[in-house]
Amino acid sequence: MHSYETQRESSDSSLCLFSGVCGGEFSILRSPQSVAFRDGSWPIPGERIPDVAALTMGFSVEEDLPWPGLGVGDLFHRPQATVLVTVKGVDKLPVKGFSYPIENAVPFSLDSVANAIHTLFSEETPVVLQLAPSEERVYMVGKANAVFEDLSVTLRQLRSRLFQDSSILSSLPLNSLIRNNEVDLLFLSELQVLHDIASLLSRHKHLAKDHSPDLYSLELSGLEEIGKRYGEDSQQFKDASQILVDSLQKFADEMFNLYGGNAVVEVVAVKEFNSPLSRKTRSILQASQSKNENPYNLAYPYNYDYSVIFNIVLWMMIGLALAVIVISYNLWNMDPGYDSIIYRMTNQKIRMD
Numbered sequence: 001m002h003s004y005e006t007q008r009e010s011s012d013s014s015l016c017l018f019s020g021v022c023g024g025e026f027s028i029l030r031s032p033q034s035v036a037f038r039d040g041s042w043p044i045p046g047e048r049i050p051d052v053a054a055l056t057m058g059f060s061v062e063e064d065l066p067w068p069g070l071g072v073g074d075l076f077h078r079p080q081a082t083v084l085v086t087v088k089g090v091d092k093l094p095v096k097g098f099s100y101p102i103e104n105a106v107p108f109s110l111d112s113v114a115n116a117i118h119t120l121f122s123e124e125t126p127v128v129l130q131l132a133p134s135e136e137r138v139y140m141v142g143k144a145n146a147v148f149e150d151l152s153v154t155l156r157q158l159r160s161r162l163f164q165d166s167s168i169l170s171s172l173p174l175n176s177l178i179r180n181n182e183v184d185l186l187f188l189s190e191l192q193v194l195h196d197i198a199s200l201l202s203r204h205k206h207l208a209k210d211h212s213p214d215l216y217s218l219e220l221s222g223l224e225e226i227g228k229r230y231g232e233d234s235q236q237f238k239d240a241s242q243i244l245v246d247s248l249q250k251f252a253d254e255m256f257n258l259y260g261g262n263a264v265v266e267v268v269a270v271k272e273f274n275s276p277l278s279r280k281t282r283s284i285l286q287a288s289q290s291k292n293e294n295p296y297n298l299a300y301p302y303n304y305d306y307s308v309i310f311n312i313v314l315w316m317m318i319g320l321a322l323a324v325i326v327i328s329y330n331l332w333n334m335d336p337g338y339d340s341i342i343y344r345m346t347n348q349k350i351r352m353d
Contacts, residue, residue, distance in 0.1 A: 006094045006349055010289050011235070014064065021150075023091065023102060023104075023105040023270060023271060023272070023274065024092075024102035024103075024105040024268060024269055024270035024309070025091060025093070025099050025100065025101060025102060025129065025268075025269045025270075026044055026052075026099070026100045026102050026266065026267075026268055026270070027095050027097055027098065027099040027100075027268075028097045028098045028099075028259055028265075028266055028268065029094065029095055029096065029097045029248065029249065029252035029265040029266065029267055029268045030097070030231055030252045030253065030255075030263065030264070030265040031056075031079070031097075031264045031265070032079055032262045032263070032264070034073050034074035034078060034079065034262075035056050035070075035073045035074075035078075035079060035264055036070070036071030036072060036073040036078040037070060037071070037098050038068060038069055038070070039098055040067045040068065040069060040100070041100065041101065042067060042068050042100055043100065043101045043102065044067055044069060044100050044101075044102060044103065045102075045103050045104055046102050046104050046105040046106045046270075046273075046274075047104070047106050047108060048067065048267060049066055049084075049102075049108050049178060050108055050109065050110050050112055050113055050254075051063070051065050052065070052067070052070060052220070052266075053082050053084060053110060053215075053266070054112065054113050054116065055070060055111050056070070056073075056078075056079060056114065057079060057082055057117075057161035057262050057264075058075070058079055058084060059116045059350075060305075060307070060308075061328055066235070067096070068070045069100050078213070079101075079213070079259075079262050079263055079264045080208065080209075080213055080214065080259050080260075080262045080263060081127075081208070081213060081214040081215070081216065081255070081259050081263040081264070082113070082213070082214075082215055082263070082264045082266070083216040083218075083252070083263060083266065084110060084216070084217050084218070084267075084268065085194075085218045085219075085220065085248060085251075085265075085266070085267050085268070086219045086220065086264045086267075086268045086270070087182075087220050087223060087244065087267060087269045087270070088219070088220065088223070088224040088270060088271070088272070088273075089215040089221065089223040089224025089225070089226070089227045089271060090227075090241065090269050090270075090271055091222055091247050091269060091270070091271045092098040092210075092269050093241070093248070093267065093269045094245055095245055095248060095249060095267060096249060102268070102270065104274060105270045105272075105273055105274055106273060106274050107273045108153065109130075109217075109304040110215060110217045112132065113165075113215055114128050114130070114139075114141070116350030117213060117215060118141065118142075121211075121212040121213070122124055122213035123141050124177060124210065124211060125142035125212070126142050126143065126210075126212035126214050126215070127142055127143045127147060127207055127214040127215070127216075128140070128141040128142055128144055128145045128214070128215045129148060129197070129215070129216050129217070130215075130216075130217040130218075131151075131153065131193065131217070131218050131219070132218075132219040132221075132226075133155075133158060133186075133189060133190050133193050133220070134151065134155075134186060134190070134219075134220075134221045134222065135219075135221075136153065136154050136155060137219075138194060143204075143207055146204075147200055147201060147203075147204050147207060148197070148200055150200065151193070151196055151197065151200060152189075152192070152193065152196065155186075155189070156158075156312055156322040157191075157323035157324055158192065158193070159185055159189065161189070161192055161196070161206070162179075162192055162221050163183060167192060168188070168191055168192050168195050169188065169282065172188070172191070172243065172303075173243070173290070174188075174239075174243075175235075175239040175243075176235045176236045176239045177236060177239060177240060177243075182316055183222075183225045183226055183229045184226070184236075185224045186225055187223060187226055187240055187244075187276075187311060188227065189222070190220045190221075190222045191222075191243070191244070191247045193218070194218070194247055194248070195247075195251070197216070197218075197251075197255075198251060198254040198255060198258065200337040201255075201258055202254075202258060205258065206257045207256050208260070209260070214259075216255075220244075223237075223240055223241065226240045227255070232271075252267075253267035267286070271336045273301065291314065313324070
């Protein structure tokens with residue numbers, strides 16, 4: 001059995017390698033024991049990465065995810081935060097943890113996960129932060145406005161933040177990178193954002209201990225710009241890749257510790273996203289034919305409400321069964337002369353007659 005799984009994993013990875021379909025890597029840097037990620041090389045579709053984030057947080061998805069890399073885990077203890085960092089410009093990063101190849105790396109967003117958090121925890125105002133420093137795109141909701149109000153989000157703010165006394169330039173080995181180069185500054189400013197997020201959150205540790213889950217989605221493209229400027233075989237690109245790996249690992253450890261070991265930190269490394277218009281389409285005739293064809297007589301797929309209805313029916317049946325057992329036991333061991341008002345009234349009526 002073990003040899004079969006090994007052959008399957010190698011065949012999946014070789015298929016991605018030779019077909020060119022897989023164009024990235026999905027890595028799990030840190031995760032709690034309640035989330036069960038499995039070690040393997042199973043490809044994951046790029047458009048289903050938000051569903052992985054939703055399932056790890058305990059949310060339902062509209063379509064079933066037949067991906068063996070994610071197990072069931074503990075249903076009663078879900079992570080308090082999910083951190084997803086997208087790195088553009090490289091197919092894979094030598095990070096520690098489980099890594100899976102990405103099949104059809106299309107652009108994605110965690111808007112569905114953020115909407116689920118707003119819907120279920122609207123009164124508790126969770127922390128939701130979506131940030132792309134190079135594009136000056138930021139989205140903060142809930143307590144994120146108060147926690148990260150001092151976070152540098154524009155390019156001018158990031159550049160000035162780097163030259164402050166408490167910046168990462170004082171402790172970061174630049175090697176072949178240059179401080180005065182615009183491309184290098186963009187890359188370093190993104191690393192500064194990672195450092196500032198963990199630093200600002202450490203000042204509000206009580207937010208990491210509340211009952212509402214938090215969401216962080218960051219997109220880094222500084223490494224991609226360095227590759228375009230110097231080339232992927234240059235020393236600058238190699239140094240920047242190593243600095244980025246060390247910074248991501250440090251950031252993952254800090255966020256994991258701030259949430260008391262109850263956070264999932266994920267990294268998506270993709271060299272270039274495929275066109276969002278290149279989707280797998282089928283004609284109406286093909287869809288109708290595939291709907292009628294079922295050679296193996298398989299059952300229809302369950303929708304996302306199945307688990308809710310199943311739990312309601314299951315626990316109602318268990319409760320009714322326990323109630324019947326308790327009532328039957330009490331009736332069997334009941335003394336009619338002392339415990340039953342019906343028998344008492346009947347006995348008195350017989351005596352009167």
